[in-house]
Amino acid sequence: MTTKIDYKKELEAASRGMIMIHDPELLIKLIVRMIVGKVQIKHAGMIVYDADRDCFVLNISKGETGFKIPAGFARFDNNHPIIALFNKKEYRTLVLNRNAIVTQDINKLIWQESVMREGSGKKELLYKVADQMHMIGAVACVPAYYSDKLQAVLLLGARNDGDKFDQQELDFFAALASDAAMAIRNAQLFIEAKREAEKTRDLFFRTTLVLASAIEIKDKYTHGHTERVTNYAVMIAQRMVENGSANFDQKFLENVHISSLLHDIGKIGVPEVILNKPGQLTHEEFEIMKRHTTNGVEILKPLLELKDALDGVKSHHERYDGGGYPEGLKGEQIPMVAAIIAVADTYDAMITDRPYRKGMSKEEAVAEIKSNILKQFHYQPAQALIELYELGKV
């Protein structure tokens, strides 16, 4: 008998760690694997409530032979006999003092006077439960509740030594299943919180794209420019990491993304006549056009979280040789995010058709960028674009 008790300490200790596992699938796998390993039973499984689908799902069955689950049994709806037995108030009294349903109890329960007398469907339900347990090869089913709602059912196959589970063990499994249900619920809440954050983040990026692209309505030459430049810039930054010329972290890559989205936002302050003038701008007009860099910074300044992105907004028209604007920065004075956007921006401008001229071929544009390395462009982002072109990615 002592061997039967031995596993408890180990299982209890292991179940303590469950709280820190925030992946429900993994959690359920670990629990079932632990039980099969420690308790020496042929197999075990767990049915877990899936709130999205409002039904119970057999998440895993594990063991020497595995459950023989007939097709279509992976989902257990709320009327499935095993679920109904544990979930419906009128049936729950049947298992209340046992904390579980065990096959060898079912006949005894059926013949109990109360079940016989009431004619409340309890007898029929118990027959069906026995049937289902036989089909899935479980000798005991242990429910786990959280906030008085059934969260999971632990399915236990027969012991390897053929012994029955005693009440003390069933109570232990009930506690374990309840811990597991809570850990699973905790993990689900975590995933929901992360998913929520992810959705908001995604909405932030897409709304920024849509609003930044809205300025293109006024600028009839640049339809889709913001989106394309953003894609090129992010790809260039990633390529620089891949080819070993930079070791940007996630935060930097994200900043390249945001900064590219917003790089031309200051054009909203440039009069339409200048924005849409076909051909060369006069000196005066060009001076006004140039202000879109510093205008962009003014517009975005209230957003303190985006202060790193201002580098790209302000300096994406600087040149490596110092001949750019608005500040005439040189070489390494130019922030890398701006140097990356400069390459992406110029590449897109060169290969896009304008009403007054056809765009270059990609080949020509890449050659042009190559010949302007260390004149207009920094070496690494220009080189990364050339590689992306050679790989057929831009």
Added chain:
Amino acid sequence: MTTKIDYKKELEAASRGMIMIHDPELLIKLIVRMIVGKVQIKHAGMIVYDADRDCFVLNISKGETGFKIPAGFARFDNNHPIIALFNKKEYRTLVLNRNAIVTQDINKLIWQESVMREGSGKKELLYKVADQMHMIGAVACVPAYYSDKLQAVLLLGARNDGDKFDQQELDFFAALASDAAMAIRNAQLFIEAKREAEKTRDLFFRTTLVLASAIEIKDKYTHGHTERVTNYAVMIAQRMVENGSANFDQKFLENVHISSLLHDIGKIGVPEVILNKPGQLTHEEFEIMKRHTTNGVEILKPLLELKDALDGVKSHHERYDGGGYPEGLKGEQIPMVAAIIAVADTYDAMITDRPYRKGMSKEEAVAEIKSNILKQFHYQPAQALIELYELGKV
């Protein structure tokens, strides 16, 4: 002796629920209150690691008399004797087989050969620990580790019956403290995830405001208009809930917020000459101006999450009597979010100075809105604005 064991079951059961409490402060309070209540000790407390400040903080001390914590003891830095004893590798061997430090052990430990011989500062540390425990009135300190890092220390005052804690009890408290440390860590991770989501949400709203307001650069009459209309609209919606004329949920209120931010975004497609024309627009010009409603819808259509906000963008120039645009909707055909923005938008337009005319007084504007109820405006949002004016809030 049995009474000493009795509380364990209760504490174990209670500690099971800890995982679902995602408020670290509350969690620690509950644990300490539970221990004091069940174990019958004079007082208990918990020191918890604060990652932000890289020190340990006495989160709570609770009990009949309470700890007598001398001033300045609420923070325990990493060199505090009790923290160092549990945290530093060279000292941890001193408590390893005990899972705790207990006052009556300290002298024994000091005189142990190893401590005497080594001259490693262990003796001095133990004297200081004894001193500190005496000061804070703890007879036992139980460390809780997570991932081999000290997360918390449970402080236990003397038993009411004067008995000593036996090893079995100390082991139990160590397990309990470890559960608590994990639950606290879990709760902290939850709060971090929520905070992260909150920050992104906030950035989304503020970026949308900044980008939507950017169109005001072109429209010289409307500086700050978007922000003011958003504030009025959200206040009107909240007021309608307060005065019982509507029962909007959080989602609706959020939609009023987003929709107001974006209500004029379509103006980005209206030529500057029309936007900035002082005085009356010609019929043709007005037709173009009117398109800012449907333009706005076109711009925002790709953002499926914001589809409810399109109602306000499209229909904020509809009139209750059907004389508005773009669709000439009537009365209850007009979505409520649009009816709310209509009131907010008109109020702001009336009270704001334009280069060619001075704004009305608030009093006049409110009277104007009142006289246009069921002509231009819906009753409830107009009434809510009137109430807000009477309360001095707009």
